[in-house]
Amino acid sequence: MYFEGFINEFRPVQDSIYESLLYLPSRCVPEKLQSDMNYTNKDIAALLEEIGILLRLDGANDFKAIAFDRAARTIESLDEPVSTLIDDRQVTNIKGIGKSIADDIYALFETGEIPALISLRKKVSEDLVRWLDISGMGPKKVYKIHKELGITTLEELKAKCEDGSVASLAGMGAKSAEKILKSIAWMEQYAERCRLDEAQSIADRMLALLEHKPGVKEISVAGSIRRNLETIGDIDILVGADASDAPALFETFTSDPGVVEILGQGETKSSVRTTEGRQVDLRIVKPSQFPAALMYFTGSKEHNVALRQRARDQGMALNEYGLFKLDEKGSTDFEKPIDYTSEADIYKKLGMSWVPPELREDRGEVDFFTKNEKADLVELSDIQGVLHAHSTWSDGKYSIQEMADACLDRGYSYLGLTDHSRTAAYAGGLDVGRVQQQWKEIDAINEKFAKNGVNFRVFKGIESDILADGSLDYSDDILKGFDFIIASVHFSLDMPAEKMHERLMRAVENPYTTILGHPTGRLLLKRDGSKVDLNPIIEAAAKAGTAIEINANPWRLDLDWRYGNKAKDAGLLTAVCPDAHSTEGIDDMQFGVKIARKAKFDKARVLNTKSVDEIEAHFRAEK
DNA sequence: GCCGTTTTCGGCCCGACTGTTTTCAGTCG
Numbered sequence: 001m002y003f004e005g006f007i008n009e010f011r012p013v014q015d016s017i018y019e020s021l022l023y024l025p026s027r028c029v030p031e032k033l034q035s036d037m038n039y040t041n042k043d044i045a046a047l048l049e050e051i052g053i054l055l056r057l058d059g060a061n062d063f064k065a066i067a068f069d070r071a072a073r074t075i076e077s078l079d080e081p082v083s084t085l086i087d088d089r090q091v092t093n094i095k096g097i098g099k100s101i102a103d104d105i106y107a108l109f110e111t112g113e114i115p116a117l118i119s120l121r122k123k124v125s126e127d128l129v130r131w132l133d134i135s136g137m138g139p140k141k142v143y144k145i146h147k148e149l150g151i152t153t154l155e156e157l158k159a160k161c162e163d164g165s166v167a168s169l170a171g172m173g174a175k176s177a178e179k180i181l182k183s184i185a186w187m188e189q190y191a192e193r194c195r196l197d198e199a200q201s202i203a204d205r206m207l208a209l210l211e212h213k214p215g216v217k218e219i220s221v222a223g224s225i226r227r228n229l230e231t232i233g234d235i236d237i238l239v240g241a242d243a244s245d246a247p248a249l250f251e252t253f254t255s256d257p258g259v260v261e262i263l264g265q266g267e268t269k270s271s272v273r274t275t276e277g278r279q280v281d282l283r284i285v286k287p288s289q290f291p292a293a294l295m296y297f298t299g300s301k302e303h304n305v306a307l308r309q310r311a312r313d314q315g316m317a318l319n320e321y322g323l324f325k326l327d328e329k330g331s332t333d334f335e336k337p338i339d340y341t342s343e344a345d346i347y348k349k350l351g352m353s354w355v356p357p358e359l360r361e362d363r364g365e366v367d368f369f370t371k372n373e374k375a376d377l378v379e380l381s382d383i384q385g386v387l388h389a390h391s392t393w394s395d396g397k398y399s400i401q402e403m404a405d406a407c408l409d410r411g412y413s414y415l416g417l418t419d420h421s422r423t424a425a426y427a428g429g430l431d432v433g434r435v436q437q438q439w440k441e442i443d444a445i446n447e448k449f450a451k452n453g454v455n456f457r458v459f460k461g462i463e464s465d466i467l468a469d470g471s472l473d474y475s476d477d478i479l480k481g482f483d484f485i486i487a488s489v490h491f492s493l494d495m496p497a498e499k500m501h502e503r504l505m506r507a508v509e510n511p512y513t514t515i516l517g518h519p520t521g522r523l524l525l526k527r528d529g530s531k532v533d534l535n536p537i538i539e540a541a542a543k544a545g546t547a548i549e550i551n552a553n554p555w556r557l558d559l560d561w562r563y564g565n566k567a568k569d570a571g572l573l574t575a576v577c578p579d580a581h582s583t584e585g586i587d588d589m590q591f592g593v594k595i596a597r598k599a600k601f602d603k604a605r606v607l608n609t610k611s612v613d614e615i616e617a618h619f620r621a622e623k
Numbered sequence: 624g625c626c627g628t629t630t631t632c633g634g635c636c637c638g639a640c641t642g643t644t645t646t647c648a649g650t651c652g
Contacts, residue, residue, distance in 0.1 A: 062635095063624070063634085064625095065624090066624085067624035067625055068624075070624090070625085071624085071625090096625070096626090097624095097625085099624095099625095100625085101625085135650090136649090137650085138649060138650050139649095139650095140648080140649055140650085141650085170643090171642085171643060171647095171648075172642085175641085175642060175643085176643080234651095236652085266639065266640055268639070269640070271640095281652085283639095296637095299652075301636095301652065304636080304637090304652090307636095309636075311636095317637090318636085318637095319636085319637060320638070320639095
């Protein structure tokens with residue numbers, strides 16, 4: 001396992017950083033790249049976020065904790081590394097970072113640790129951080145129970161809920177204890193989040209259940225699904241209906257056979273747990289309030305905060321019911337919103353144009369849509385061909401002909417076939433002899449399509465392993481025989497970041513590489529990808545004309561959309577690739593496009609929006 | 624802890640729901 005090597009190699013200066021892995025296993029693990037202490041923005045953000053969490057658990061002023069959250073988010077979404085601001089002491093120029101947090105960051109770069117974080121970690125047990133995952137447990141309750149009962153572990157908490165100690169605390173009761181126990185049981189059975197495709201299918205089921213019921217005038221999925229986030233916590237459904245129709249709709253919702261538990265129910269909101277272990281929230285608002293509510297419940301929280309602040313600055317107030325004019329004293333009649341009929345209307349009154357939901361993450365979109373009409377994001381219908389697919393020649397389930405026919409059925413005009421290269425022996429990777437045999441089969445299939453007047457092409461590609469030293473898996477005289485090459489890392493994903501950096505740099509700068517495949521190798525909610533800063537890789541790829549894939553498999557969705565700003569600035573090309581191992585796998589394209597949109601790619605920067613002739617010309621020019 | 628051209632102090636986004644309370648604190652999104 002990589003971390004063991006990592007600890008041995010860097011132990012003297014790494015202890016404090018490694019501990020944060022133990023603290024927050026689901027978060028990014030800051031890693032020192034060199035002995036001269038270099039930290040990525042992600043590293044810094046993770047540490048500041050941890051300070052925020054620990055401050056709350058330590059009973060600190062909430063606004064102080066919020067300041068650390070904000071600083072973390074701001075740094076995470078900066079395009080330029082904070083490390084360049086250290087020497088000149090320019091960190092306070094970042095909005096939201098004052099002297100105190102700046103000093104923390106300077107200390108990190110100079111000593112490898114943040115004193116405030118060290119002392120917080122000593123004060124607050126890491127076990128308490130886990131308590132926050134319990135539904136209904138926030139920092140205040142965690143602090144109270146921990147202090148008053150003197151317990152820190154999940155096991156102790158369970159015992160104290162069972163023996164009545166928790167219920168006897170002031171402000172707590174039997175229901176509180178019961179709820180905690182139930183939530184712990186769910187936590188132990190189900191993961192906190194699920195993949196986008198899983199959430200989407202539950203949401204689709206709920207939409208189908210409700211959309212044709214009497215009284216439903218509008219319905220939409222909201223929340224992180226609408227924002228195309230790659231993993232989802234809760235599923236949000238919003239309905240526009242008159243209040244008189246709401247009770248029957250809630251009844252339909254909560255009595256669905258897919259619902260195993262009702263978590264809460266009021267006049268406008270109901271929450272349930274489904275058989276899949278997921279929480280679904282249904283909210284019903286008046287039809288006239290639907291656009292404001294949709295905007296509100298789509299979020300993100302950070303985007304909403306930015307919009308509400310903007311409204312305030314302009315003498316208005318924004319909430320889920322609409323936009324309200326404030327008088328000089330800052331008060332308003334919440335019965336009388338400023339007229340609106342759509343989300344676009346509300347944005348317009350805030351002096352900006354409509355923001356596509358997938359961009360609502362407070363990563364520059366408020367500014368962008370103040371200055372620009374629209375973003376021209378790539379659409380699923382723009383995609384003209386499938387690149388990155390496997391056949392029975394390696395580990396795919398179907399023949400080349402079957403895969404080609406499946407692409408044709410779906411309206412695509414080419415298939416870039418990319419079976420595994422020889423090093424991927426576990427996946428039936430092709431040796432040189434089989435590569436040449438496969439080329440013959442592809443030629444024959446293309447001839448048959450041409451003869452039958454079918455305008456479809458199969459391109460000869462390969463998913464070449466990137467070897468440990470960054471070289472590709474065949475000699476140049478074989479490599480040049482392919483139409484295009486996807487270069488991917490499949491082994492030693494856990495090598496030190498510095499070595500992985502060299503490996504990927506060599507691969508993207510190799511003239512034979514057309515596309516870098518799944519750049520980190522992550523499997524969502526299952527395996528972290530390589531710990532490598534992709535920013536320089538993106539720059540180098542853009543410069544070399546090499547695309548970086550957005551792998552559309554919902555387990556991967558790698559390139560991560562968070563690199564979108566960097567990719568856009570660098571002019572990076574991508575290809576949205578299903579990495580299909582079966583004909584059904586081709587349909588994963590939809591998830592890749594969702595992520596490409598979220599990463600701000602327009603049609604022109606997505607290779608497989610090109611026509612057959614255009615993509616062929618691109619492959620030729622690349623060689 | 625951060626911020627500011629009404630501010631260097633006093634705010635910091637806001638409403639629904641829950642469970643515990645006889646009026647509210649905490650959580651959630």
